[in-house]
Amino acid sequence: AQKVTQAQTEISVVEKEDVTLDCVYETRDTTYYLFWYKQPPSGELVFLIRRNSFDEQNEISGRYSWNFQKSTSSFNFTITASQVVDSAVYFCALSGREEGAQKLVFGQGTRLTINP
């Protein structure tokens, strides 16, 4: 079965620090997709990134960057120069044919608190 593990339940840092959120996944699929979502206190999920299993290039978007390594089945997310507005719960998710195409398996989430 597919599985996503976010070992960090809560992280608290001071503003402007860099922070990395870890995500490790398990799947028997060779074709799959990985996602990161942000869930602010309002509850609405905000899509951050989707990466397919054939694209191992790292991605940077402003202060956000993602490191995808198939060799370690990890898809880590780094926020550079964190800001208070980054405070939220972040979910890593996986979809692939093993669970049925399009079905998302979510990690437990990491609650990130950025202190001023």
Next chain:
Amino acid sequence: GAVVSQHPSRVICKSGTSVKIECRSLDFQATTMFWYRQFPKQSLMLMATSNEGSKATYEQGVEKDKFLINHASLTLSTLTVTSAHPEDSSFYICSASGFGYEQYFGPGTRLTVT
């Protein structure tokens, strides 16, 4: 584009009553819709998958007679929580998908059963 709405955003109902939650894809046709439940400080758990015009497929442990899902059109799916009890209080989130892997999430509905 790819906007999904949910209605209502919050609902309080009395134990034993039923409540219906609507999920609409506003600018695309959703062949598949998903319903998730999220308890406080927990992750999203998939409840069921519905394809337009077909019966929903429920995840293990989800009572299909309690959580009625209807996906009658390509833009609307409804979740009805029947005979709600306090333990059904949760945050319910729908998502909609067209013809790709992308799921677009609604803003969620917070259900409180008193």
